[in-house]
Amino acid sequence: MSQNAVESVESFRARARTWLSEHMPRLDDRTQPESPDPDDDSHEWKRARELQQLLYQGGFAGICFPREYGGLGLTEAHQKAFTEESDGYEMPLLLNVPSFAICGATLLDMGGEDQKRDRVGAAIRGEEVMCQLLSEPSGGSDLAGLITRAERDGDEWILNGAKTWSTSAYAADWGLCLARTNWDVPKHQGLTMFLVPLKTPGLTLNRVRMVNGSREFCEEFFDDVRLPASSVVGLVDDGWTVASRQLFHERNAVGGGSPYVSGSGNLRATPHPSPFEVARASGRAADPRVRELVGEYLALKTVHEQTVGRVSAAMAAETLPPAGSSLLRLLHAEYMHLMDDHAVRIAGAGIATGIGSEPGVTGWTATGFLMRQGVSLGGGSTEIARNIISERLLSMPREPAPDRGVPFNQVKRVSG
Ligand SMILES: Cc1cc2nc3c(=O)[nH]c(=O)nc-3n(C[C@H](O)[C@H](O)[C@H](O)COP(=O)(O)OP(=O)(O)OC[C@H]3O[C@@H](n4cnc5c(N)ncnc54)[C@H](O)[C@@H]3O)c2cc1C
Numbered sequence: 001m002s003q004n005a006v007e008s009v010e011s012f013r014a015r016a017r018t019w020l021s022e023h024m025p026r027l028d029d030r031t032q033p034e035s036p037d038p039d040d041d042s043h044e045w046k047r048a049r050e051l052q053q054l055l056y057q058g059g060f061a062g063i064c065f066p067r068e069y070g071g072l073g074l075t076e077a078h079q080k081a082f083t084e085e086s087d088g089y090e091m092p093l094l095l096n097v098p099s100f101a102i103c104g105a106t107l108l109d110m111g112g113e114d115q116k117r118d119r120v121g122a123a124i125r126g127e128e129v130m131c132q133l134l135s136e137p138s139g140g141s142d143l144a145g146l147i148t149r150a151e152r153d154g155d156e157w158i159l160n161g162a163k164t165w166s167t168s169a170y171a172a173d174w175g176l177c178l179a180r181t182n183w184d185v186p187k188h189q190g191l192t193m194f195l196v197p198l199k200t201p202g203l204t205l206n207r208v209r210m211v212n213g214s215r216e217f218c219e220e221f222f223d224d225v226r227l228p229a230s231s232v233v234g235l236v237d238d239g240w241t242v243a244s245r246q247l248f249h250e251r252n253a254v255g256g257g258s259p260y261v262s263g264s265g266n267l268r269a270t271p272h273p274s275p276f277e278v279a280r281a282s283g284r285a286a287d288p289r290v291r292e293l294v295g296e297y298l299a300l301k302t303v304h305e306q307t308v309g310r311v312s313a314a315m316a317a318e319t320l321p322p323a324g325s326s327l328l329r330l331l332h333a334e335y336m337h338l339m340d341d342h343a344v345r346i347a348g349a350g351i352a353t354g355i356g357s358e359p360g361v362t363g364w365t366a367t368g369f370l371m372r373q374g375v376s377l378g379g380g381s382t383e384i385a386r387n388i389i390s391e392r393l394l395s396m397p398r399e400p401a402p403d404r405g406v407p408f409n410q411v412k413r414v415s416g
Pocket of ligand 1: 134
């Protein structure tokens, strides 16, 4: 086939099926290397990079990323076919979000040629991982009100401030970091996006332990971190344009509509059982009330899947603006909440004691439930998603904002 001819989805699917069966390890055969330290998940990240390298060598990496940056330049339908075929195989799922679906996608839309070639290319080859450095200790919803600052010093920038809730930053090589570069203009107009190396002098990174025991979040402190001019993504003081695109990709990724996600299933090794799995494992599948709860879950699951397809197609056809990704983001949270709530209802006291043929499954239900509220915050909160839907999709009046149009250095702030 010539380089320019687009392979049909069915031919691609058949080729993927054969290649996967010959080269990708099956999930059943997976042997997790034992780590002496339960907090140390470095083997999972090493494994994800190895699997990505395998996909790259086999010609199945970066399916929807353009060829010039190391991808295959194929369509969402090709990606969907590959994801379906990869079910049952080990996949580098850890790399999907935020590295590919948010950071890679944002660089593709907003980055310079060098950034796209170097960073996106290295991610597709399984050599590098990216993360998001947006939220700050003073608050995440009002992203444009952030106070981490970058000041120009000759050809360089000097970064000072703090970020928090950065998913997987400890395992990443680069972070997309939004900082204030101009304090004399209204808040959205004085921001710049930077590509920051995570291992650089002046950057201190701590891992944060969550209530479920996970240490996947990080906080970062920047003390005179020096960045070259080439670190700027997009234009100086136009970081809000880049961030808006990043938030679009984030909502799309969190909502399940990103074409840059390859493979499906749990992102982490930690299982997150559905009501269906809990009903079976707990031995309660015949109980009429349990069947009702499972039915409700399966109905919403179908609605969620169909909505993702419909909204994604409408955004691609531009009959729905990019703000449509907030619909996916919101529905995903509703779906996950119902999934967690019903799983707990079915497991009952078993979430604490373990019941049925697979006590581990009901136990994992408890761990999953502890992250329930995180689903309505990560990827931007559901309240903010509702605001966006009302203002940008339904044309309802804008929320009042006392700082609108006011130079940022004149805006009253609690700190900073
Ligand atoms: C699982 C997960 C992963 C995350 N990953 C990352 C990451 O990788 N990088 C990163 O930078 N951040 C990340 N975050 C942080 C996330 O973006 C923030 O939690 C989110 O933007 C909300 O900010 P906040 O937590 O500071 O809450 P706040 O902004 O302080 O909000 C507190 C509450 O007030 C509500 N609220 C605030 N403003 C309004 C308003 N105008 N109208 C109505 N309600 C409002 C919010 O909805 C929320 O319920 C992650 C968070 C989670 C839970």
